[in-house]
Amino acid sequence: KQEVTQIPAALSVPEGENLVLNCSFTDSAIYNLQWFRQDPGKGLTSLLLIQSSQREQTSGRLNASLDKSSGRSTLYIAASQPGDSATYLCAVYNNNDMRFGAGTRLTVKP
Amino acid sequence: DAGVIQSPRHEVTEMGQEVTLRCKPISGHNSLFWYRQTMMRGLELLIYFNNNVPIDDSGMPEDRFSAKMPNASFSTLKIQPSEPRDSAVYFCASSFQGAYEQYFGPGTRLTVT
Numbered sequence: 217k218q219e220v221t222q223i224p225a226a227l228s229v230p231e232g233e234n235l236v237l238n239c240s241f242t243d244s245a246i247y248n249l250q251w252f253r254q255d256p257g258k259g260l261t262s263l264l265l266i267q268s269s270q271r272e273q274t275s276g277r278l279n280a281s282l283d284k285s286s287g288r289s290t291l292y293i294a295a296s297q298p299g300d301s302a303t304y305l306c307a308v309y310n311n312n313d314m315r316f317g318a319g320t321r322l323t324v325k326p
Numbered sequence: 327d328a329g330v331i332q333s334p335r336h337e338v339t340e341m342g343q344e345v346t347l348r349c350k351p352i353s354g355h356n357s358l359f360w361y362r363q364t365m366m367r368g369l370e371l372l373i374y375f376n377n378n379v380p381i382d383d384s385g386m387p388e389d390r391f392s393a394k395m396p397n398a399s400f401s402t403l404k405i406q407p408s409e410p411r412d413s414a415v416y417f418c419a420s421s422f423q424g425a426y427e428q429y430f431g432p433g434t435r436l437t438v439t
Contacts, residue, residue: 247425259417260430305369309425312382314359316369 218243220308222317229296230325237291237320239306244284251280251291252305254319260305264291296324330431332418338437344406347434350399351420359428360393360403361417369417375401376423408438 219242229235239249248267252260264273264280266289272281279292289306303319331350339345351358360372373383378395386393390409395401405412415435419428 250427252430259432260419262427262429265427307369312374314361314371314374314428318368 218246218308218310218313218315220306220315220317222304222306222320224320225318226321226323228323228325231296231298233296233324234292234294235296235322237293237304237306237322239289239291239317241287241289241308241315243308243310244287246284246308246310248309249280249282249289250307250309251278251289252307254303254305256302263304293322296322298324298326300324330418330420330429332416332431332434334434335432336435336437338439339408340439341409342407343438344404345408345412345436345438347403347416347418347436349401349403349418349431351401351418352429353399355420355422355429356398357421357423357426358395358401359419359421360401361419362414363417363433364414372403405436408436410438412436413438 221240223238250265251263254260266273266282277294282289301324303321305316305319307314307316333348356377358375361369363369372385373393374381375395393403415433417430417433419430421428
C-alpha cells in the first residue's frame with residue numbers, strides 16, 4: 217500500500233530565502249506526482265504535475281523534481297515571499313488511487 | 327471556466343440525518359474524485375468516477391456512504407445516516423483523465439452534531 221511522507225511538517229523562513237520541501241513515497245510504480253498548495257480553510261490549488269517519465273517541472277519560482285527509483289520528490293521555492301505561506305501537499309497517482317502526504321506548513325516571515 | 331463547483335459550502339446537521347453533497351466538475355473533464363480531509367487522517371480518496379462510472383470505491387468508509395454520477399456534469403455524495411465522526415471537509419476534484427492534473431473544488435465543511 218502506497219505511503220507518502222512529507223518532511224518537514226512545518227517550516228519557517230525569512231522572506232527572500234530559497235527553500236526545499238521533501239516528499240517520499242514507498243511504491244515507485246506511479247503514473248504521476250502532483251504538488252498542491254492549500255491555504256487555511258480553502259481548497260487545493262495545483263502547482264505542478266510531474267509525469268512518471270519526467271524528471272522535473274518548473275513554473276515561475278517553483279521547481280519540482282522526481283526521482284522515481286528512490287521514491288522521492290522535492291519542491292524548490294526560490295526567493296520566498298510572505299504570500300507563499302500555506303500548506304504544501306504532494307500526492308502520487310497509481311492504479312486509480314491518489315495518495316496524499318500530510319503536508320508541510322510553510323511560513324515566510326516578512 | 328468557473329472551476330469545480332461544490333455545494334453547499336457549509337453544512338451543519340444532527341446525527342442520524344441524511345446529508346447530500348453536490349459537485350459540478352469542470353466542463354470536458356471525464357474523471358471525478360471525492361475526497362475527505364480531517365486533521366487526524368489528512369486527505370483520503372473516497373471514490374473515483376471515469377466517464378460517469380464508479381471505478382474504485384474502496385475508500386468509501388461504510389455503507390452509509392454512497393456516491394452517484396448521473397451525467398458528466400453532476401455528482402452527489404450522500405451520507406445516510408450521518409454520524410459525528412463524519413465531520414470533515416469533503417472535496418470534489420476533476421481531471422481530463424484519471425492520470426492527468428486534478429483540479430479541486432472549494433470543499434464542503436460538514437459538521438454533524
